[in-house]
Amino acid sequence: MESQSQYIGSNSGMDGVDQKEGKVANQRKAGTCESILRILAFMLTLTAAVVLGVSKQTEIVSVKILPTLPPIDVPATAKWHYLSAFVYFVVANAIACAYAAFSLVLLFANRGTKSSLGLVIIFLDQLMVALLFSCNGAAAAIGLMGYQGNSHVQWNKVCNVFGRFCNHAAAAIVLSLLASLVFMYLVGLAALGLHRRSK
Amino acid sequence: MESQSQYIGSNSGMDGVDQKEGKVANQRKAGTCESILRILAFMLTLTAAVVLGVSKQTEIVSVKILPTLPPIDVPATAKWHYLSAFVYFVVANAIACAYAAFSLVLLFANRGTKSSLGLVIIFLDQLMVALLFSCNGAAAAIGLMGYQGNSHVQWNKVCNVFGRFCNHAAAAIVLSLLASLVFMYLVGLAALGLHRRSK
Structure with a gap:
């Protein structure tokens, strides 16, 4: 009887180790x-910021200065910093890119612990979702x-006129x-993890 | 000794009830x-959708049809459905408004339970954050x-020209x-609750 109980004890201990x-x-x-x-x-986010940031297109356009004179051809350039929505887009993507790199450091610092750092990461991820979705909305509306x-x-x-620049923006x-869907998925994944642990 | 142990037992039971x-x-x-x-x-969200949805301004503007003729005055109207960013804004706010009402029902259904419905509410709240921030970005860029x-x-x-309409849009x-900050706060609050329960 004693040996049986010992066996059961050792078996349940093994199960505990296995589970852990x-x-x-x-x-x-x-x-x-x-x-x-x-x-x-x-x-x-890096590619998005770079693609729009380096895109530049110069075209010759006809401009009518006076109604009585024929139109004259002048070179016109399309650049990201001519439109405030695109400036916001590039800056927001650069911030999200820097945060994505920084969050990897935070993730390693938080590995294996149950500290509040995990919660901070969720809040910051959530902030990136808001930032990226708003800049996408702004750039898409202007585009x-x-x-x-x-x-x-x-x-x-x-x-x-500026077809190539528009394609780059798109x-x-x-x-x-x-990228914003990835951050959204990360928040969802973290919530799922917390929900499983809270059960 | 026995009476002491009984007292301790009853006290800890009281504590348990108090804690619960x-x-x-x-x-x-x-x-x-x-x-x-x-x-x-x-x-x-309801007020935001209604304020932009019902806003309408008609003004007389000068339009030059031919360069040789003097400009003629024509009435021009500003309405939300003339700009696709504003259409998106009104529709997104209407969706978020309907969801906010529906989520109250979900909240009552989920009260006191530890089911996965809480997780579904977090995901839907998160979706509203994305939807509202993107529509705010789009409307703000056009505005x-x-x-x-x-x-x-x-x-x-x-x-x-359309100053009143612009003020309504702002x-x-x-x-x-x-509203999007409220939804963001709700996601944060839910994550905090799950984090506390998982400890």
């Missing part, structure tokens, strides 16, 4: 997945206006949108 | 606070363009921004 090892392995797997997502967010124009406010489309917006 | 009661009271308080925040988000204009793309400012954007 399984938990540690799961946490390690989740940490690796999170690191990969943060590296992805870093690359996406769409440049692509379609609007007769009600008499803003003519400009993408028929690509940058898609990249930034993907 | 305190926990229930805290949960009730948190639930009430969350309900108030959701009602606030509902009111803010700023209407307020300042841009010489590089030759888009003239329109707020010098007020709606501020209200919507407050």
Whole structure:
């Protein structure tokens, strides 16, 4: 009877060790997945900021100075810092890119601990979601206006002239949108982890 | 000795009941606070959508049809559905408003349980943060363009003519921004609650 109880005791102890090892392995797997997502967010925001930041297109456009004179051809350039929405877009993506790199450091500092640092990371991730979605909205609204124009406010489309610049802007917006979805997924993943632990 | 142990037992039992009661009271308080925040988000998004949705301004503007003829005065109207960014803004705020009302129902269904419904509410709140911040970015970018204009793309400012409409749009954007901050706060609050429970 005594030996049986000893056996049961040792078996349950083994189970406890197995469970603990399984938990540690799961946490390690989740940490690796999170690191990969943060590296992805870093690359996406960096590429988005660079694609729009370095894009520049110069075209010759006809400008009518006086109604009685024929139009004259002048060179016009499209650059990101001519439009405040694009300035906000590049700056926001640069901030998110710097944060993605910094959050990797925070993640390693928080590994294996149950400190409040995890909560700080969730709040900052959430802030990045807000920042990136607002800059995507701003850039997309101006981009769409440049692509379609609007007769009600008499803003003519400009993408028929600066097509390459508009394509670069569209690509940058898609990249930034993907990055904001990654940050959103990270917040969701962290909430899921906390929910599982709280059960 | 026996009576002492009985006393200790009964005391610890009282503590347990007190703790449980305190926990229930805290949960009730948190639930009430969350309900108030959701009602606030509902009111803010509803007001934002209505303020921009009903705003309309008609002004007489001078339009030059032919360069040789003098300009003629025509009535021009500013409405939310003339600009796609404002359409997106009104629709997004209407969705967030409907969700804020629906989330109150979800909150009551989830009260006192540890089900996955709480997690679903966090994900949906997060979705509202993304939706509202993107629509705020879009409306603010177009609003700023209407307020300042841009010489590089030759888009003239329109707020010098449609000043009242622009003021309404600015007020709606501020209200919507407050609503998105409320949703952001709700996600933070939920994460904090889960973090406390996981300890």
